[in-house]
Amino acid sequence: MIKYTLKRLLQSVVTLVVLVLIIFLMMRLMPEEGYFGEGYIRMDRVQIEAALTQMGLRDPILAQFYKYISGILHGDFGTSITFREKVPIAEIIKPRLPYSIYFGLASIIISLLIGIPMGIMMAQFKGRAPDMLGSGYVVLVKAVAPAVCYIFLQLYLSSLLKLPMLFNVRKPASWILPLLCMSIGNIANYAMWMRRYMVDELNRDYIKLAMAKGMSSTSIMTRHVLRNAFVPMAQLLPTSILLTITGSIYVESLFSIPGMGGLLVLAIQRQDNPLVQALVLIFSSVGIIGLFAGDVLMAIADPRIKTEYSGGSR
Amino acid sequence: MVNLNYGGREKILSVEDLVVKFNLRGKVLTAVRGISMELYSGESMVIVGESGSGKSVFTKTFMGMLDLNGWIDSGRIIYKGSDLAKYKTEREWLKIRGREIAMVFQDPMTSLNPLKTVGRQISETVELHRAARGTSARKISLDILSDVGISNPEKRYDQYPHELSGGMRQRVVIAIALVCNPQVLICDEPTTALDVTIQAQILQLLHSLQDKYSLTIIYITHDLGVVANVADRIAVMYAGDIVECGLCDEIFYNPQHPYTWALLSSLPQLGVRGEPLFAIKGTPPNLHVEIKGDAFAPRNPYAMEIDFIKRPPYFEVSPTHKARTWLLDPRAPRVTPPPSIVRSQERWKEMRRNA
Structure with a gap:
């Protein structure tokens, strides 16, 4: 019984890891305008690059992934970018x-x-x-x-x-x-x-x-x-x-x-x-x-x- | 097989003119067509017949276990002075089921609840019929487990059915049937689902338990070869009727009904080397329509005109042997049965002379 439960628990953890990976990659594969609201059309190239760098999206992909994972483990899901700007997501979800x-x-x-x-x-x-x-x-x-x-x-x-x-x-x-x-x-x-x-x-x-x-x-x-x-x-x-x-x-x-x-x-x-x-x-x-x-x-x-x-x- | 003195035995169950019908998609089917039969205390009765001949249905009526769409149309089943055919409510049947008449089913793989331990399923039965509870019920269950030849019953008691082999499970099913000391045990194809090597063991077990528990056993089978060693009497069923009934030897060596002839001729043991094995031609009759005359007549090469018109009565061959065929009527022409039957009948005459 314990062996079975542990085995199933391990499977669940693996599933969860794969899931996190997929969510992370899907978001990085999106076209960059996805990171901006309606203001995107009025921004020029320099502004866009500056914003993306500020969001950490121009860092190497492994560094981004490390930041993402360690953030999740600390309960930090990053900040909202358009819903309520610069507010931590945890704060939005909690109530x-x-x-x-x-x-x-x-x-x-x-x-x-x-x-x-x-x-x-x-x-x-x-x-x-x-x-x-x-x-x-x-x-x-x-x-x-x-x-x-x-x-x-x-x-x-x-x-x-x-x-x-x-x-x-x-x-x-x-x-x-x-x-x-x-x-x-x-x-x-x-x-x-x-x-x-x-x-x-x-x-x-x-x-x-x-x-x-x-x-x-x-x-x-x-x-x-x-x-x-x-x-x-x-x-x-x-x-x-x-x-x-x-x-x-x-x-x-x-x-x-x-x-x-x-x-x-x-x-x-x-x-x-x-x-x-x-x-x-x-x-x-x-x-x-x-x-x-x-x-x-x-x-x-x-x-x-x-x-x-x-x-x-x- | 010893010749039993049937006159000295007590009649335990008697069936008179039993008719069982089913309602199948709005059409009425007659599964049992007026069977009469007696069961004597302590005997082993074998009911043999092909699939759909009504042998299971017939015995299910003794326990009130017909499917919901079936009913007893007429006839009586007298057990210990009361007519079981008149039983309607579950309360009445609970007095019979398990404690008077018990049943062993065909497939031990599915006859046990997969989610309950073997021991619990037995002691549950003990608690139903005896005053014993808890540890004393456990004690009784352990005893019966060793009685049915299960070694290390203490360990098996706490195991689940899937941890047991097929033969062991059938032993457990037998234990469940026996634990409330029934008078009559109905074994519905008890060995069909088992390995050939296990078949003989299970039959041997039933045979040895018969004396210890003073049981009357009804075996239902389609395989005459398997039960030949344990049978006292054999009833041959065809299309919802017993066409021939007699002592084991009488049926094997001196059969009278053409259907019995055909059934025995198709046993590989009685065939002749080098010749194709005999098979009965045609198919069993449609039970949705009323059968006129002898049900076997359309497939019977010995059929006479009267076989298609009038249902034959039972003709007595000996006090223990009767058959429903017009061939036994004194006016019938003499026919020669198939060669293997002729050989058997010659041996029968020899056995009689030597006896």
Whole structure:
């Protein structure tokens, strides 16, 4: 188990290093006007060179990389160049971080609390009304583009339920719509997969054996089916975190939530490269951590994975 | 094989005119067409038949384990004075499953829960049927593990199914079936998924456990050769019906039904060197439509006109041997069975003279 976890941790670190490298190189490969705002056309060659040298972009590439890495390790992501000029990026991100974390966590918890029981119900009543209703929901959410979905929810629910259309820190009711938007996708995912894994397990031979040895169907459900169905569910954790991140980028800007997702959209629009760079790094790291957590959870739940790594014994 | 005195044995289970139907995509299929059978305490009964002949379905009805789209249309299954065919609720079946009738399934690779230790799966069964809990349940489970021939049960108890070989897993499945002391054990193709070398071991194990646990065993198989050594009686099934039933020797040496003839002729052991191995021509009948006469008639080279019109009754060959074929009717013409069967029947006459 420890060996497996360490191995996966090492893989995650390698992924992270490769990621940092790619982000660094992509930014250096960009045309130089990408480092200036709208003022670029009015600047002459000398001014441009002076600005680039000042930003450290004319240093040797290795020196730049060293500066970049040591900066990240000290929590220094450089300074913003157009969003809020000369302000350290860490300062810009810090006040926005809590919003993204609160919304992200709340949405994942809500989705789990609704999605998992929904999937269990669908599997229990397979082929009957609850299953069809649930499947209808899943198909609808999956088929309609999220952007369309969110706008519909924002427009219709805000007027129908008299809810605030935009986020306001002082109004708790304004949390409802953005959370709903961020959760509908994950609820559909959890319900769909939970139903699928439960039905899979119910058709397995060991369920027949459990039945033949005289177990009641309630015991079979709680002692065999549910536990086994949760194992593949553990794999879904990273996907749902990634989904929440991508969801948050759009949802935050749609409801003007002062979080990091909305910030990324703004930073790209204003061509603030160091800021984009920092945000992409943060988002991808969360994804990598999610993947790692999912794998470790899987190994805890499924004994077969551990033996695979300890060399197996037969 | 010793000739058993069936008169002295107690009837443990009797099936009368059982009809089982399934609803498949809106069409009704008759999987079991009026089977009657008796099971005697302590015997080994082998039900043999090709795929789709309804042998599994037939035995599943003893445990109320038909798939959701299947049902018992008519007939009775009398076990210890109560009619199992009338059982509807799970509560009723829980009194039978495991503690009266238990089952061993075909594939040990998938019959065990991969995420639970072997020991937990056995002791879970102990806790279901006996008062034992915790350490005493563990003790019972360890005993049964060594009974089914697993060495070092203490170590195996805490292992997961994937850490065991196929043969060992099947031993664990047998342990789970036996741990609640059932009267009847149904083995649904217990060796089909195993290596040939392991097959004999598992059958030998079942055979030796039969006395210790005073079990009545029903083997379901499509391979007569495999079970010949453990069978007391054999029932041959074709298209949802038992066409011939008798003591092991009676079926092997003195078969009467043309389907049994065909089945035995296709055994490589009985073939003649240099000649192509016999194969039954045609395909089994469609069970969606009602079968008239003898179900085997269209594939039967010995079929007579009446075989297509009227279903044959059972004709008694001996008190322990009966077959459903018009060939046994006194009015039927005498036919010569395939050569390998003729040889067997000659040996049978010899055995009878010497006995």
